Amino acid sequence: MSVYHPKLTAGLWLAGMLAICILGGQALTKDWLETSFLALLPSNEQQPEIAKATRQHNQLSNRKVVWLAGAATSDEAIGHAQKLKQQLEQSLLFNKVVLEIPQQQYIRQYRQLFPYRYQLLDAQTQAILATHPEQLIRQNLEMLNSPIGQMQAADLERDPSLIFSRYFNAQNPVKLNLEQGIVVLSDRQRFYALLLTELQDERLQLDKLEILSNLVDGATEQVKADGGELLVSGMPLFTAHGAKAAKQEISTVGIGSSLGIIVLLWATFRSVRPLLLSSLAIGSGLLAAWVICVLFFGKIHILTLVFGASLIGVADDYAQHFLCDSFGEKDWNPRKGLKFILPGLTLGLISNLLSYAGLGFSPFPGLQEVALFSAMGLLVAWLTVVLLFPLLLTGFKFDHQPGILKLTSYWEQHWPLWVSKHRRGLSLLLTVFIAGGLWMLTPQDDVRLLQSPPAELLRTADKIRSLFPMSPDNRFFLVSGQDQADWHQNEQRLLQRLDMLKQQKSLTAYEGLSGYWPDVNRQQQNYRLLKQKLYDSGLLEHYMTDLGFEQTAVKAELKQFASAESNTLALPEWLATADEAKQQLWLGCDSGRCQSTVALTGISDAGALTELQDLPGVVWVDQVEAVSSLFARYRIRASGLLLAAFCLASLGLGFKFGWRNSVTIMSVPVVSLAVSLAMLGWFGQLFSLFNLFALLLVLGIGVDYGLFFFMAGDRRASTSLGVTLSALTTLLAFGLLAISSTEIVHAFGFTVTAGIVAALLCAPLIGLKTISSE
Amino acid sequence: MILIKALLLYLLACGLGVADEAVLTEIAARLAKTPIAQGDFHQHKQLKILHKPLVSKGTFTYDQSKGVIWKTLTPVVSLLLVNESKLLTGQGEQAVPAAFGKVFKAMLGGDLAALTDGFNITGTDRKTSWQLELSPKDEMLKKIISTMLLSGDTELRWLEIREAAGNVTRITFDGITHPAQLTEEQEADFERLSP
Structure with a gap:
């Protein structure tokens, strides 16, 4: 210029x-504002298929909100839930509000799958048939004679061996109690009626999230006033809370720093x-x-x-x-x-x-x-x-002559003198302070620290999970195969191992498509198994006769079995009958590869599960762990970046002012960075990737201050004023960030605050001797 | 049986029943009042599609606070345990089947509110025995059960469930006693129900 x-x-x-x-x-x-927490995370950097699987896996849970209306009796609970349902429908936030479990879907599914009953066997029935077919008959008698065997008895006419009844029940491994068609859960003190809702959009706009928050608060109060209790949880609630907190912080930080700056500037100028x-x-x-x-x-x-x-x-x-x-x-x-x-x-x-x-x-x-x-x-x-x-x-x-100028001039003149007078003691103190702080500094890379939802929200989520253990974990398995048969085989192998782990209580439930849909080979095997063990052996005929079936019914059943031999049910047809949660497991086949996910619930021993990824075609996907380790890697990479930026700045300054002067100027950011890190250590603050980015800022500002003072020459007084004013304004801004309830924002603010204070203290020590040389 | 007694008292207290109050009071007064009841049952299930009934025999134990043990001895030995929140059978933990589950629990586990809310009740009381007829109000329940008949004297002696599909289950109770405490075996069974 x-x-x-x-x-x-x-x-x-x-x-x-x-x-x-x-x-x-x-x-x-x-629509320019993004509020979803997930948008902050990198789309999986390793493999696109894992990213795709993760997206699909999260799709449902990102929109799902679970409501449990509780009361001393189940009727009261249902009453609360019915009232709540109306309220939720009126809000127009949801595209689905489910209270009464739709029986129609089950009936339709039953009808559609029934013709394939001799091909569809659940794993347990397969095992019993293969080893002790007479055990199956025994279990049938047990069910039929049980005082609760009404449903089986009703099925008996269509399905005398009850194999389809067994298959159909195995589709819903978690048993839920229904009253008036509504799921009612109990923790022995209270009964809870379950209401499931799905938001219209996966990524809600801020105003909608606010409506949701208010709706939850209002409904909670309402149910409480009616003598009940309302538990609500779901990913959108966490997002809503984060957005609300962020919004408040924007206005606090924005207004606070603006006001502070106005006051400062007015006082100065x-x-x-x-x-x-x-x-x-x-x-x-x-x-x-x-x-x-x-x-x-x-x-x-x-x-x-x-x-x-x-x-x-x-x-x-x-x-x-x-x-x-x-x-x-x-x-x-x-x-x-x-x-x-x-x-x-x-x-x-x-x-x-x-x-x-x-x-x-x-x-x-x-x-x-x-x-x-x-x-x-x-x-x-x-x-x-x-x-x-x-x-x-x-x-x-x-x-x-602004008062503050007198102050900063005094400061600029006397502070360096005082420091140089006590330099021995001070450098010892500084060394001990920095060394001690760095000693206590421990990195934390857990991505969960990104979000700090209030304890109450977490408690409710835990309570709901214990009552209603149906929400899948965010960790899952991705299973692949060259073709459908290969995939099926791989997933079956995984499910067998998972079943063993389930018995060892490493997890409470798992869900994989191959557990419900036998592939074409398996369907034929199932048919042959039934033929050999039940039909050709005469076991079924004997059982039906003993039970009191008419001979015509026995003959009809044998005939139906014989005519069903060539039936096969393709995966798309099966999927068409399944519910959304199961459909979501299938990722499809393309370019010589078929993939699915296996959802897991109630994981208590993740270590045992990770071992299963040695199985062919099986990948363990732990989004939290993956992002956390990504954080750790990038924390290390960012440290390198910080070092590179530091070297670049030193080089540039060295080139312009000579090496000795470069070292002098750079001593400001170096001390600032060290003090900032030490402060994190002393105060046991979160130290992660984000602090390093704050440190990058400290580096930049430190260089600024060092430079300004170095180049001040005979204008040290006005430079001191400028640096002090800008440090104060920056502190106003970042100091306010440190009050954030979001851990990373807080850590960012804390780091920068510590660094800037250090830079402000160091900078006036620069440039004193250069006056003569300029 | 205590639960019937309690049920009747509850009906009176709430005024929800349509049975003649005097009759219910009389029946309630006749029933034995203890927290534990046990005895033998004989179940006779007539399914429409079978030309002979499914007959089973066994023992039952009712504990006011712990729930019910339903032990079938013939034709196959099997055990069913139930309380307000849990149902265990030979096949493991089960969902209590839609609607009917509640009735079963109410009958044997003492969930009285469910019975009074869900049924129209009429009754007669004669010198030797009393009888109650329960018909469901709930539409969903009506699809499964048309009526239930209960009969007894100082105990519940006889129970009949008429399903809407035409199947009929008759259960008779014999040898009912009211021990002061549970046997070790019974305690162990109930222990399996606790979470």
């Missing part, structure tokens, strides 16, 4: 902002112009960041906005530096000011952009958004300062 044309540059700026406003107008018409100019710089930065992010990513996550709100503090640095420079010289004008601060501002911007570029290389969509958002925000704030301020600051002059 050797040529100074304030009007031209301001015109450029205006044109650019106009373009952004027009684009922004378009962006606003779209006692003029509206700097205030407006700062707001303009921040505002255009945020607007541009928002528009570009929405255009680039399509949607922007609410957490990005939380971080973005804190950007106010950083974007303000440039404006402060320019404005404060005006205190540095008697006959100051914008032209001279810009000439003096431009190198420092530019280097500062570059070092910050480098730090954010680091974020952009992580595979986490959330962090990429934060990176782009921050980089764009800063770039545009910088452009505003450089292009627009010269024009708007024309004729600007302070005629007062």
Whole structure:
């Protein structure tokens, strides 16, 4: 910027902002806010099929909300649930509200599968038939004579051997008690009527999530007022809570930091112009960041906005530096000011952009958004300062000595002296502090720390899980085969092992398609097994006669069996009869591969399950574990990134100012980083990938402060004011992040706060000796 | 049997029954009042499609707080355990079958609210014996059970379940005693029901 044309540059700026406003107008018409927690996570980086399976596996649970209306008697519970059902239907949030289990579906499924009854055998029946067919007859007699055998007795006419009744019951391994067609669960103190709902969209918009939250709160109060108890759980509730908390935090952080900055600036400049100019710089930065992010990513996550709100503090640095420079010289004008601060501002911007570029290389969509958002925000704030301020600051002059300037001048002069006087004791103290903190620092990469739902929500979820153990775990198996037969064989092998683990109580239930649908080979085997053990052996005839069937009925049954020999039921036909949860297990066949998932419930020994992935075609998918280990890997990678950014900045500074000076400037970020890490250790804070990104920010800001002081020359007083003001504004922003209830946001805020305070303390020590050399 | 007695008292207390109050009071007054009852049963199930009945015999134990043990001895030995929240049979834990489950529990496990809410009840009381007729109000239950008849003196002696499909189950109870406490074997069976 050797040529100074304030009007031209301001015109450029205006044109650019106009373009952004027009684009922004378009962006606003779209649904641009993302609230789903899952959108923050990287789509599985290993294999696309695992990503696909994961998506399909989560599809149902992402929309499902489970409601349990409890009361002292089951009738009261059902009453509460019926009232609730009406309320939920009126809300128009759900595309499905299920209270009475639809009997029609069972009846239809029974009719559709019945013709294939000699081909469809459940695993238990297969085993009994193969080894002790007479045991099957015994069990039939037991069921028929039981005082609860009404259903079997009713089936007996169509299905004398009851094999289809057995198969049909095995389809629903978890037995639920029905009253008036409604599932009623009990924990011995209360009865709970179950209501299942499904939201219309998998990814709910914020306003809908708010409606959901309010609906849950309102309904809970309502049921309580009626003397009952309402338990509600489901993924959308967790999302809703996260969105609500984030929204509150955005306004707290945004309003808090804006207010703080206004007060600070007013106290310093006692003029509206700097205030407006700062707001303009921040505002255009945020607007541009928002528009570009929405255009680039399509949607922007609410957490990005939380971080973005804190950007106010950083974007303000440039404006402060320019404005404060005006205190540095008697006959100051914008032209001279810009000439003096431009190198420092530019280097500062570059070092910050480098730090954010680091974020952009992580595979986490959330962090990429934060990176782009921050980089764009800063770039545009910088452009505003450089292009627009010269024009708007024309004729600007302070005629007062702000109190804070006296304070920062005093500070800038006396603090370095005090430090140098006590340098031995201080360096020892600092060394011990840093060493101790680092010693206690332990990384935590568990992805669950990302979300910190309130304990009550978790307790309710646990309670519901214990009452209604039907929600599958988010861990599952992915089974593949070259063709349907190969897949079937692989899955069968897995299910056999799972059955053993189930008996050892490693898990409570599992669900795989091959357990319900025998493939064509197996269907023929089943038929042959029945033929050999029951029909040809005369066992069935004997049993039917003994039981009191007419001879004509016996003959009819034998004839039906004989004529069903060539029946086969293809998988698509079977799937068409199955419920949504089972249909979801099938991933389909393509390019020489068939795949399915096996859902698991009530896992208590995950170790035993992971061992099963040695089976052919079986992959254990643990999304939480996968993302957590991804976090760990990227934490290490981000450490490398931090080191690279550090080296790059050192190199650049070394090239420009010489190695010795580079080391001097870089000592500010180094000490800041070390102190920040040590603080995390001392306070037992969460240390994960996200802190490292905060450290990248500390690095950038540390370099800024070091540079500003290094280049201050005889303008140390105004530099001190600029740095202090920008540090205070940044602290206001990030200090407020530290109060966040979301662990990672809190950790981010804490790390940056510690780092900035350290940088603020270190920076004035730089540049004292360089005055003579300049 | 205590549960019938309690049922009748409950009917009176709530005023829900349509039976003549005086009759119910009389019947309630006649029933023995103890927390434990045990005896033999003889079940005679006539299914429409079979030309001879399914006959089974065994023993039952009722414990007011613990539930019911239904032990079939012939034609095959099998055990059924039930309380308010759980049903165990030879095939493991079962769902209590739709609607009827509740009735069975109510009959043998003492879930009285279910019976009074779900049935229209009429009764007669004669010198030697009393009789109650229960017909379901619930549409779903009506599809399975048309009526249930209960008869007895100081005990419940006889129970008949007429299914809508035409099947009829008759259960008679003999040798009913009211021991002060459960045997070790009975305790062990009930233990399996506790979670």
